[in-house]
Amino acid sequence: MSFSRRNFLIATSVAAAGSTVLSACSSGDAGGSGTPSAGATEYTGAKVTIGTQADSTGPAPEIPGAKTGGTIYGLAPDDFSHLDPQRIYYAYNSTVANVLHRCLTGYKIDASGKQKLVGDLATDTGTPSADNKTWTFTLKEGLKWEDGSELTVEDVRHGIERSWAPFITEGADYVQRALTGKSGKWRDAYEGPYKGKHLDSIVTDKAKRTITFKLAESKPDFNFTLAMHSYAPVPAKLDTKEKYDKKPVACGPYMVKAHTTDKSMVLTRNKHWDPKTDPIRNAYPDGFEFRFGVETLDSTDRLIASQGNDAYAVSIYKGVPAERIQKVLTDPELKKRTFNGLIGGTYFYWINTKRVTDLKVRQALIHAWPLQQIRQIYGGPSAGDIATTTISPDIIGYEKSDVYGKLKKPQGDPEAAKKLLKEAGKEGQKIVYAFPNDPTYNKTKVVIENALKAAGFTPVIKPIDSTSYYDQVQQVDNSYDVMWGGWSPDWPTAFTMLQPLYDGEAIGNGKNNVSQTNVDWINEGIKKNAVISDQNEAGKAWVALDKRIMEEVAPIIPETFTRRFYVYGNKVGGAQFDPNFSATLLYKTFVKA
Amino acid sequence: MFRFLVRRILGAAVILLIISALVFVLFYAAPRDPARIACGKVCTPETLELVKKNLGISDPLPMQYWEWLKGLFVGRDYTSYGHCDAPCLGYSFQSREPVLDTILDRFPTTISLSLGAAVVFLIFGVGTGMLAAVKQGKALDKIASSASLIASSMQIYVVGVFATYLLVDQLHLLDRASYTPFTDNPGKWFSGLLVPWLVLSLIFTANYTRMTRSQMVESLTQDYVRTARAKGLSRRTVFFRFAWRGAMGPIITIFGLDLGVLLGGAIITESTFSLQGLGMLSVKAVGTNDLPILLGVIMVAAAAIIVFNIIVDAVYALIDPRVRLA
Numbered sequence: 001m002s003f004s005r006r007n008f009l010i011a012t013s014v015a016a017a018g019s020t021v022l023s024a025c026s027s028g029d030a031g032g033s034g035t036p037s038a039g040a041t042e043y044t045g046a047k048v049t050i051g052t053q054a055d056s057t058g059p060a061p062e063i064p065g066a067k068t069g070g071t072i073y074g075l076a077p078d079d080f081s082h083l084d085p086q087r088i089y090y091a092y093n094s095t096v097a098n099v100l101h102r103c104l105t106g107y108k109i110d111a112s113g114k115q116k117l118v119g120d121l122a123t124d125t126g127t128p129s130a131d132n133k134t135w136t137f138t139l140k141e142g143l144k145w146e147d148g149s150e151l152t153v154e155d156v157r158h159g160i161e162r163s164w165a166p167f168i169t170e171g172a173d174y175v176q177r178a179l180t181g182k183s184g185k186w187r188d189a190y191e192g193p194y195k196g197k198h199l200d201s202i203v204t205d206k207a208k209r210t211i212t213f214k215l216a217e218s219k220p221d222f223n224f225t226l227a228m229h230s231y232a233p234v235p236a237k238l239d240t241k242e243k244y245d246k247k248p249v250a251c252g253p254y255m256v257k258a259h260t261t262d263k264s265m266v267l268t269r270n271k272h273w274d275p276k277t278d279p280i281r282n283a284y285p286d287g288f289e290f291r292f293g294v295e296t297l298d299s300t301d302r303l304i305a306s307q308g309n310d311a312y313a314v315s316i317y318k319g320v321p322a323e324r325i326q327k328v329l330t331d332p333e334l335k336k337r338t339f340n341g342l343i344g345g346t347y348f349y350w351i352n353t354k355r356v357t358d359l360k361v362r363q364a365l366i367h368a369w370p371l372q373q374i375r376q377i378y379g380g381p382s383a384g385d386i387a388t389t390t391i392s393p394d395i396i397g398y399e400k401s402d403v404y405g406k407l408k409k410p411q412g413d414p415e416a417a418k419k420l421l422k423e424a425g426k427e428g429q430k431i432v433y434a435f436p437n438d439p440t441y442n443k444t445k446v447v448i449e450n451a452l453k454a455a456g457f458t459p460v461i462k463p464i465d466s467t468s469y470y471d472q473v474q475q476v477d478n479s480y481d482v483m484w485g486g487w488s489p490d491w492p493t494a495f496t497m498l499q500p501l502y503d504g505e506a507i508g509n510g511k512n513n514v515s516q517t518n519v520d521w522i523n524e525g526i527k528k529n530a531v532i533s534d535q536n537e538a539g540k541a542w543v544a545l546d547k548r549i550m551e552e553v554a555p556i557i558p559e560t561f562t563r564r565f566y567v568y569g570n571k572v573g574g575a576q577f578d579p580n581f582s583a584t585l586l587y588k589t590f591v592k593a
Numbered sequence: 594m595f596r597f598l599v600r601r602i603l604g605a606a607v608i609l610l611i612i613s614a615l616v617f618v619l620f621y622a623a624p625r626d627p628a629r630i631a632c633g634k635v636c637t638p639e640t641l642e643l644v645k646k647n648l649g650i651s652d653p654l655p656m657q658y659w660e661w662l663k664g665l666f667v668g669r670d671y672t673s674y675g676h677c678d679a680p681c682l683g684y685s686f687q688s689r690e691p692v693l694d695t696i697l698d699r700f701p702t703t704i705s706l707s708l709g710a711a712v713v714f715l716i717f718g719v720g721t722g723m724l725a726a727v728k729q730g731k732a733l734d735k736i737a738s739s740a741s742l743i744a745s746s747m748q749i750y751v752v753g754v755f756a757t758y759l760l761v762d763q764l765h766l767l768d769r770a771s772y773t774p775f776t777d778n779p780g781k782w783f784s785g786l787l788v789p790w791l792v793l794s795l796i797f798t799a800n801y802t803r804m805t806r807s808q809m810v811e812s813l814t815q816d817y818v819r820t821a822r823a824k825g826l827s828r829r830t831v832f833f834r835f836a837w838r839g840a841m842g843p844i845i846t847i848f849g850l851d852l853g854v855l856l857g858g859a860i861i862t863e864s865t866f867s868l869q870g871l872g873m874l875s876v877k878a879v880g881t882n883d884l885p886i887l888l889g890v891i892m893v894a895a896a897a898i899i900v901f902n903i904i905v906d907a908v909y910a911l912i913d914p915r916v917r918l919a
Contacts, residue, residue, distance in 0.1 A: 078877070081687065167673055169644045173635045184637040242673055245689070261688045262695075263869055293869040297754075302769070305762045471629070510636075 047579070048115045048396050048492040050223075050535060051108060056119035059275040060108070060282050063574050063588060067284065070591030072572065073313035074290040074584075075299035079262045084245035085232035086163050087170040091581040092317040094229050098578070099254045099267065099281065099288070099587050101232040104137050104156065104211075105223050106280050109588075113341060113579050115492075117224060118279050121151070121233070121251075126223040132215075132533060135222050139209040144272040145235050146255040153204040153211040159233040161199055164192035167242045171230035172490065178225075181216025193236070218531045220538065224491035253283035253587065265290040284574070284590035290316065300324045303567045304334060311571040312591055317583040319564035322379050328567050329382060340565040341577030344394045345488025346387050346497075349557040350473070350514040355481050356431075360424035362554040363404065365431070365482060368417035368455035369557045372410035373447035377440065382565065386410050387558035390501060391546045394579060395494050397539015403550045406558075417455035430458045434473055434480035436466035441484060474510050482557070483514060493535060494542030499526050501556070502549060515555035522549060598903070605899040612895050613888060617658050620884050627686050627882040647673045648686055650884075661888070682892070683885035687877075692889040696871065700893070702772045703870035705782065706862065707855035709790045711848075714797035719844065721798070722805020723837070729810060737802055744799035753792045753865035760788060770866035789866045793859060797851065804847065808840035815839060841912055849905030850898065857894025 080093045085101045088094055106120035117125050122137040129135075143151035162168060163176055164187060173186060179201040180189035190199055203212040215222065225231070238249045247256060253275075254267040267288040275283065289309075294302070296318045302310045304324070320328050320338070328334050349369070351362045371386050378384065388402040405413070421427050431452055435441040445461050452459040462480060464472050473483045489496035500506050503526050504518035525545045532538035549555065564582055568575040573592045578585040628644045629636065636644075645651040649671055652660070660669060664681035671677060674684050682692035725737040760767045771785035812818060813836050821831045860872035867873075871890050878886035 079688070166643050167647060169632060169640050169647065173637075185639070187637075187639050260698075261690050263698075293873060294867045295864060298865075298867045301754075301757070301762070307762070307765075307769070 047113065047394060047398075048107075048117065050125055051116035051118035053119070053124040055108060055116050056122070056124050056279050058278040060278060060280055061110075063111075063282060063284075063590070066282065066574055066590040067593060068286075068590075070285050071287050071289055071312060072285045072586070072589050072591060073309050073569075074288055074316040074586070075294045075302065075313055076290065076292050076316040077295050077299075077318060079265070079292040082170060082245055083248045083256070083259075084168075085159060085171075085229045085234065085248065086165075086168045087245055088229040088232075089170055089172050091583065094581045095317045095578065095583040095586065096265075096267075096290075097229040097232070098252070098581075098585075099283070100248060100250045100252045100256070101229055102251050102278070103227050103229065103232045105227040107227060107580055108280050109576075109579065109585065111576065113577060115579060117227065120227075120278070120280060121156070126226070128220065128222070128533070132218040132220040132222070132531065134212060134214055135219075136210055136212045137226075139211070140277045141209070142274050142277050143251065144274070145238065146250045146270045146272055147238070148272050149235065149237070151233060151235070151251050152206055153209055154206060155233040155235045156211050157198065157202050157204050158193055158236040158239065160202065160231055161190070161193040162234060162239065163230070164190050165194065165241065166192075172225075172228050174225045174228075174490070175213075175231055178215045178217060178219050178222065179213065194241070220531060220533045221491065221493045221495065221535060224493060227491060253278070253281050254288065257287070262292055264292065281587040282574070282590075283587055288586065296321050297323060300328075300567060303337075303569055304328070306570040311569040313569045314572055314575055314584045314586075314589060315566055315568070316586070317581070319566050319582075322383075324567075325379055325382055325565060328565060334567065337570060337572075338565055338567050339575060339577045340382075340563055341579055341582065342384065342393060342561045342563050343488070343582040344392060344492075344579070345486060346390060346392045346561060347484075347486040347559040348387065348390070349559060350483045350485050351555055351557065352478070352481050352483070352515060353553070353555055354476075354516045355479075358424045358426060359552070359554060360420045361426050361429060364417040364420035364424070364455060365457075366404045366406070366554055366557050367413045367420065368451050368457065369406075369559075370412040370447045370451040371406055371559060373412075373451070374444045375410075375560055377443045377447070378560065378562075382563060384560040384562040387561050389543075389546055389550065389558055390556060391494050391497055391543060392488075392561055395489060395492050395497065395539070395542070396535050397494065397541075397543050399543050401543075401547050401550075403547065412451045412455070414451070414455040417457075421456050427456050428458050430460055430481075432460045432462055432479060432481045434462040434464050434478075434482070435484040436469040437463035438466045471510075473514055474512070476507060476509055476516065485514060487512065493538065494546065495526075495530050495538075498542060498546060498549075499530070502526065502553075517549075517553055517555040519553060522553070597907075601903045601906070605896070605903070608899060609892060609895055613661075613892060614658065616888050616891050617654065617661070617884075620882075620887065621654055627884060630882050631686055649683070682889040685878075685886045686883045687881050687886070692885045695874065695886065696889050696893055699869055699871050699874050701774060702868055703856060703859065703863070703872065705772065705775065705786055706789055706793065706859055706868060706870060707852060709786055710793040710797065710855070710859075711852055713790050713794035714801055715848065717794065718798040718801025719805045722802040723809055725802065725806040726809030726813065727832070734806075738806065741799035741802040744795050745803065747796060747799075749792055749796060749861045750865045752795060753789070753862065756788055756792050757866075770868060772868055772870075789862055789868060792865075793855075793862045801844065801848075804844055805840065808843055809836060812836040812840040838912055842909060845908055845912065846905055849901040849908075853898035853901035854894075856897040856901075857890070 080096050082088050082093050085097060088097050102120045104120065104122040105117055105125055107115045108118045109115050119125055121139055121143055123140055126135050126137045139153055145151055160175060163171055176186040177183055179199060180186045182189050201214045235249055250270045253270055253273045255270040256265065257268040258266040269286055299315050299318065300320050303313060303315060328338055351365060356362050375383060375386060386407060388406050391398055421429065433448060435445055449459045449461055472478065473480060487497060487501055500512040502513060502517045502522050504523045506513035507516050507518060529538055529541045529545060532541055566584060571592045573590045574588045576585050576588055628641055628648060628650060631648060632641050632644045650657060661683060663669065664677060664683060666679055668679040669677045669681045671684060677691060680693065684691055685695060721737050725734040728734045761769050767788050768784040770788050773781035773785055775782045818831060818836050821835045857871060860876055863870045863872035864876060871893065874886060875890040878890065
């Protein structure tokens with residue numbers, strides 16, 4: 001799951017249709033179908049928990065009124081770029097991977113959007129050693145591939161080991177790093193499984209159905225990592241290597257029946273999938289038919305009209321575009337056919353601490369920033385909630401805090417900013433603001449420029465080619481003071497947010513600590529929190545660290561937690577927001593009578 | 594005629610060669626790295642090198658171009674995909690499908706859209722223009738001229754969305770735009786393309802009406818037309834055998850170019866109606882830095898324009914006896 005540069009590249013260069021294919025983990029107001037409040041939503045902060053062995057037992061809870069049978073149609077502008085699980089990282093690919101592939105662990109999502117990490121293929125969420133360096137999982141009984149053959153621990157191992165194959169270049173690499181301890185050089189440690197060698201750090205026992213991971217470093221949230229589709233199993237005997245991407249072997253409730261690249265895909269039931277082994281997926285329709293190349297505005301209009309097969313259709317991973325939001329939200333009948341949720345992660349502005357060295361100046365920038373006007377340009381309250389922290393509401397332990405009173409004065413507080421600038425003796429300081437050169441950010445730049453002037457800064461506006469934006473701001477010697485950006489975690493623990501953004505080791509060309517924050521107590525705090533076993537305790541520690549960073553370093557200006565709306569055909573039931581991939585949760589949909 | 598064709602075909606080959614070289618250079622001049630786009634979120638230098646090798650872009654630019662050219666005639670071997678038979682246009686960076694197969698898959702949509710619309714706009718555009726010229730200065734002329742001015746000011750992405758809303762969603766008169774191969778179901782092929790044809794031809798009809806009218810008006814004042822009338826030929830004969838033939842030259846020239854451009858992909862129309870033709874393919878290829886697809890589509894588009902230019906030149910001579918092929 002990523003919210004990263006690549007997704008923004010897709011958003012700005014490929015899709016260019018407003019809503020992005022960003023990913024997320026759980027979100028604060030997910031699953032509901034109403035208009036969000038005008039201000040920030042009251043989050044409970046406990047949207048993700050770790051389930052028990054009983055939670056990991058199938059079948060998935062029935063959805064009231066749901067019926068088996070029929071076909072659900074899916075519309076999308078682009079085909080899935082990958083079906084091979086090891087090549088899946090981006091959220092939109094995971095929307096289909098959700099029904100084809102299963103991992104050792106997964107997220108059981110209820111109707112309100114709350115999630116539990118449960119054992120999916122595994123009987124539970126795994127057993128760690130005391131130091132969290134060894135993790136053992138036991139496979140459930142009765143797991144089968146689409147051809148009826150048994151799914152074994154060796155298949156799970158093979159799925160991970162083939163990440164080393166030269167043709168696998170797109171997946172996540174957390175597990176590879178953890179297994180080898182070689183950081184970015186993990187490829188040097190192993191040549192992949194195709195010459196008959198296995199990793200020493202994975203031990204399997206086929207008879208006992210156990211698989212044990214021996215990690216080079218302590219990873220208390222390793223069971224979250226294994227929920228990523230990059231680590232789904234692949235049957236060694238049926239592995240077609242490069243060709244697997246076009247026709248993978250399913251262990252989920254559906255399998256690929258037909259696929260014409262960039263045009264259509266037909267999924268049919270995997271008869272060997274046993275719902276008793278699956279605590280997550282309902283799988284009511286007999287199949288899915290996807291049509292690609294349908295632009296988002298077109299698909300939205302088709303879903304609104306709900307004619308013919310479109311009445312049974314959903315938008316797979318594209319939300320309602322800005323042009324249709326008002327229509328969808330102001331028509332009561334139409335509004336009943338919507339769901340929404342916050343996409344995981346946070347949008348913010350990096351402050352380059354190597355250039356803006358004075359804390360008071362950075363704090364003045366936060367006070368000055370016109371969050372309300374910016375959100376208005378994005379589409380108002382329906383576009384999202386104002387952010388005041390790095391950690392987003394979908395993260396375990398999230399607590400709302402507002403160090404700079406931005407929720408009270410979201411329009412900006414030029415007086416407070418001026419006061420701080422005066423104290424720092426930096427009145428009139430030049431601020432170079434960089435942003436992707438596209439229509440939306442060309443609008444927000446205007447309100448930002450005005451706000452900076454009102455607060456006593458001298459703004460210099462620097463639009464950057466949107467397709468190479470991240471490449472340019474991620475240069476450590478860049479000449480920008482404030483830079484628009486965003487980040488989303490790959491699983492809902494704060495390690496994957498704070499470490500890449502604030503760890504001194506994450507400074508470098510192409511890396512994500514763009515604010516170039518390198519403070520000893522932050523680096524130590526990250527190391528310390530990363531090894532706390534209890535994720536609820538870890539969550540509290542991360543939230544405290546985030547708050548202290550905002551107070552004492554102020555390296556970013558949090559902007560928004562973005563919301564996305566979806567509309568669906570009038571004969572579709574069970575449609576709800578997928579908080580992990582900001583999409584339609586396909587396996588909960590059903591055809592209404 | 595034979596010498597003319599040989600000369601033009603040789604010229605076309607040179608033009609295509611130049612275009613392909615230019616696209617190669619321009620592609621790499623852009624500050625975007627296709628390997629970086631194809632590389633995952635955690636793109637280490639080692640992984641990036643692997644991606645470049647997998648995509649076949651790890652060699653220096655001249656070498657890559659040479660390999661691409663060679664592939665056209667003798668095929669090509671890829672580490673990731675195996676052998677690609679000649680004429681090999683490479684593999685898409687994004688879909689990893691052979692470019693030629695992708696283009697052949699999309700071309701029927703574009704041909705159906707272009708030719709169908711061309712039939713409509715030629716009949717209505719030229720017909721209305723001729724009527725307006727005959728009725729010059731009268732009500733019909735004024736209505737046709739004003740209507741064509743309004744229609745030519747329209748944008749496909751506006752008219753297309755409005756037509757779908759009105760004719761498909763509200764009045765349920767026509768089917769939603771879609772493409773079904775003619776060989777699968779001629780009825781669905783026709784009904785699915787009717788709205789795009791009408792919308793696309795609306796813009797073109799207007800242009801052809803205006804052009805035909807002005808050409809005919811000019812033609813009707815020519816000496817040879819006056820002479821024909823003075824000789825006592827019937828009004829119909831003068832109009833069709835003399836004036837019309839004289840007026841058609843420039844219209845055929847523009848039609849050849851228009852059709853060539855449309856066959857290269859009616860980008861806006863295809864995007865508006867979500868038709869998976871060459872136009873949509875090229876838009877996506879630009880967005881994703883998919884050089885092999887981009888190059889393939891540009892070659893097809895350029896070839897279409899060149900071929901239609903040659904046909905236009907040949908037809909010119911048939912219609913207008915004053916023109917001889919040299």
